[in-house]
Amino acid sequence: MLQIDILTLFPSMFEGPMTESMLWKARDRGLLDLRLHQIRDWATTRHKIVDDLPYGGGGGMVLKPDILVPAVESVLDAAPSGTPVLLMSPQGQVFNHNMATWLAQQPRFVMICGHYEGIDDRVRQLVVTHEVSIGDYVLTGGELPAMVIVDAVIRHIPGVLGAEGGAERESHADGVLEGPQYTRPPVYRGVSVPQVLLDGNHGEIERWRRVEGLRRTWQQRPDLLRTAPLSEDEKYLLARFAEEDAKRRRA
Numbered sequence: 001m002l003q004i005d006i007l008t009l010f011p012s013m014f015e016g017p018m019t020e021s022m023l024w025k026a027r028d029r030g031l032l033d034l035r036l037h038q039i040r041d042w043a044t045t046r047h048k049i050v051d052d053l054p055y056g057g058g059g060g061m062v063l064k065p066d067i068l069v070p071a072v073e074s075v076l077d078a079a080p081s082g083t084p085v086l087l088m089s090p091q092g093q094v095f096n097h098n099m100a101t102w103l104a105q106q107p108r109f110v111m112i113c114g115h116y117e118g119i120d121d122r123v124r125q126l127v128v129t130h131e132v133s134i135g136d137y138v139l140t141g142g143e144l145p146a147m148v149i150v151d152a153v154i155r156h157i158p159g160v161l162g163a164e165g166g167a168e169r170e171s172h173a174d175g176v177l178e179g180p181q182y183t184r185p186p187v188y189r190g191v192s193v194p195q196v197l198l199d200g201n202h203g204e205i206e207r208w209r210r211v212e213g214l215r216r217t218w219q220q221r222p223d224l225l226r227t228a229p230l231s232e233d234e235k236y237l238l239a240r241f242a243e244e245d246a247k248r249r250r251a
Contacts, residue, residue: 060117088142
């Protein structure tokens with residue numbers, strides 16, 4: 001079982017996602033122990049104040065280190081040594097497939113959801129092991145990124161997905177996007193399902209899916225191909241795609 005501890009000022013934001021879809025299945029099957037911790041529980045003032053004005057001036061409020069550091073240390077009290085502590089931050093490493101699979105292999109990890117203008121940097125220095133971003137943009141708080149990461153991670157826990165090996169076949173698993181998917185009816189508004197998918201030859205179907213996945217990656221995310229492990233035949237296919245694109249541009 002994977003245990004995920006999330007420190008947040010807004011635990012109610014997680015109530016919907018926690019009771020739906022894969023997240024609910026993972027918890028119901030005993031594969032995920034998701035625990036929410038209200039940061040204000042560690043505040044010692046009457047009004048549960050957790051933030052203050054930044055030194056040096058500037059707009060916004062900053063979450064206090066004497067609240068967050070004890071909160072993280074308390075949550076980590078019985079955790080294994082080396083438990084990852086993730087700070088949701090637009091300045092962090094961009095979250096990706098490899099990080100999701102790595103986190104899924106941990107027995108436990110902690111996530112800190114910042115808010116307001118940010119957190120006192122001493123929190124990062126004292127208790128954070130990884131700063132993580134879900135993209136080059138700024139959100140109001142770390143709650144939505146935390147939900148995205150949890151959803152991506154639990155898909156790699158054995159037994160969560162219905163189809164065995166489903167996570168390994170998805171986009172980004174090996175640096176190549178998934179090819180197109182089809183279902184009934186076989187013809188819709190004049191557009192037919194590719195015949196190879198109807199013939200029942202599973203070897204040909206797998207080859208077709210790989211080719212179309214490569215084509216889609218070339219068209220939509222060519223940056224992924226720089227590091228994708230490709231065979232010589234697949235590199236030849238990419239050269240063909242490049243020639244086809246050049247011909248279209250000249251036409």
